[in-house]
Amino acid sequence: MVRSINIKDFKDIIKLRKINIIDLRDNYQYLTKTIPGAVNAPINFLLMMPDKYLKKDEIYYLFCQYGKQSIKACKKLSSLGYKVINVEGGFFEYDAVF
Numbered sequence: 001m002v003r004s005i006n007i008k009d010f011k012d013i014i015k016l017r018k019i020n021i022i023d024l025r026d027n028y029q030y031l032t033k034t035i036p037g038a039v040n041a042p043i044n045f046l047l048m049m050p051d052k053y054l055k056k057d058e059i060y061y062l063f064c065q066y067g068k069q070s071i072k073a074c075k076k077l078s079s080l081g082y083k084v085i086n087v088e089g090g091f092f093e094y095d096a097v098f
Contacts, residue, residue, distance in 0.1 A: 063087035
């Protein structure tokens with residue numbers, strides 16, 4: 001089961017504290033616009049080498065453009081023991097709300 005958070009709750013969390021945010025989109029999308037504080041780790045690279053980007057003792061919030069790729073990534077990474085949370089609706093929803 002994938003842990004997820006809706007955009008409203010995500011917005012509340014990022015106002016309160018610094019969290020680990022991973023932007024799974026391609027580098028050109030990340031460079032165009034992203035969530036402040038997000039680190040770019042394109043999904044293919046992250047899934048091939050998760051230990052390069054993540055630590056198993058930390059929590060990460062993952063987002064893609066619309067939320068489908070981040071669900072896929074969360075399923076895989078959770079099965080490997082990483083603590084990941086899917087940001088529902090992805091950057092599209094974030095950009096519409098903020």
